[in-house]
Amino acid sequence: MPIVLNEWVTSEEIANRIDRLRMQYANNPLVKRIDYRIDADWTGDPAVFIEVILAGKETPVEEVLQLAQNIRGDLLRLVRTDEIGLHSFLNFKPAS
Amino acid sequence: MITELPEQLLAQAEFLIRNSDSNEANVRRAVSTAYYALFHLLIRDSVANWKHDEDRARLARTFDHRRMRDASAAILKEIGRVETQTASVDDPESASRFRLSTVAEAFLDLQQARHKADYDVAETFQAIDAATNVSQARLTLITWNEVGDEPLAQRYLYSLLFKDKS
Numbered sequence: 001m002p003i004v005l006n007e008w009v010t011s012e013e014i015a016n017r018i019d020r021l022r023m024q025y026a027n028n029p030l031v032k033r034i035d036y037r038i039d040a041d042w043t044g045d046p047a048v049f050i051e052v053i054l055a056g057k058e059t060p061v062e063e064v065l066q067l068a069q070n071i072r073g074d075l076l077r078l079v080r081t082d083e084i085g086l087h088s089f090l091n092f093k094p095a096s
Numbered sequence: 097m098i099t100e101l102p103e104q105l106l107a108q109a110e111f112l113i114r115n116s117d118s119n120e121a122n123v124r125r126a127v128s129t130a131y132y133a134l135f136h137l138l139i140r141d142s143v144a145n146w147k148h149d150e151d152r153a154r155l156a157r158t159f160d161h162r163r164m165r166d167a168s169a170a171i172l173k174e175i176g177r178v179e180t181q182t183a184s185v186d187d188p189e190s191a192s193r194f195r196l197s198t199v200a201e202a203f204l205d206l207q208q209a210r211h212k213a214d215y216d217v218a219e220t221f222q223a224i225d226a227a228t229n230v231s232q233a234r235l236t237l238i239t240w241n242e243v244g245d246e247p248l249a250q251r252y253l254y255s256l257l258f259k260d261k262s
Contacts, residue, residue: 042211068228082172092225
């Protein structure tokens with residue numbers, strides 16, 4: 001089923017917000033890249049799913065936990081997709 | 097009512113993630129259990145506001161995942177952008193708002209992760225992802241203890257069960 005966004009939310013607006021996060025972590029040695037997609041959450045509402053691809057295959061878990069905490073803080077302070085009616089979900093994936 | 101259930105669930109989630117031994121079922125159960133730790137924490141503190149102890153367990157059964165999800169999204173939107181991440185003696189209100197934001201955010205995150213863990217078998221559940229979920233639950237329980245008595249947090253608890261008429 002196609003995901004329908006609110007008419008006043010553009011994909012450009014979402015991309016701009018994700019770019020703030022990407023810029024923040026551009027030089028972070030733990031982060032290879034940050035991807036995102038718009039998809040439905042468990043209730044069927046549209047949401048932003050952010051996927052952080054880790055630079056290493058075996059990054060120490062303590063470092064990933066700290067990174068996750070930092071990124072969650074930045075989602076609240078920098079990205080705030082909630083302001084445009086979309087929640088952001090964060091996932092981590094080791095480099096393949 | 098079992099008053100220590102949230103803490104026991106979180107301890108179980110941490111045990112499962114530490115001892116997962118590459119067993120994906122353990123990883124998935126850890127995430128689901130971490131969500132239920134927060135779910136029961138918020139319910140326990142909500143029903144504690146009910147004067148009659150004998151009715152609290154029955155009241156606890158009336159909480160609904162979707163209603164709690166909507167209330168968490170609403171309080172996040174209401175709080176708005178929070179510029180400070182750390183508690184500040186100059187601006188304790190902003191620090192409280194940030195703490196409550198992290199709780200509401202965690203509720204949404206863990207609820208979504210729980211659905212993925214319990215129902216989505218399309219792809220392998222990443223152990224590192226699960227570890228971040230369980231860690232988020234631990235931090236959220238700590239944060240809630242710091243902010244739970246604040247007026248805005250109490251209003252959040254109320255909104256988890258009741259919706260104001262517009």
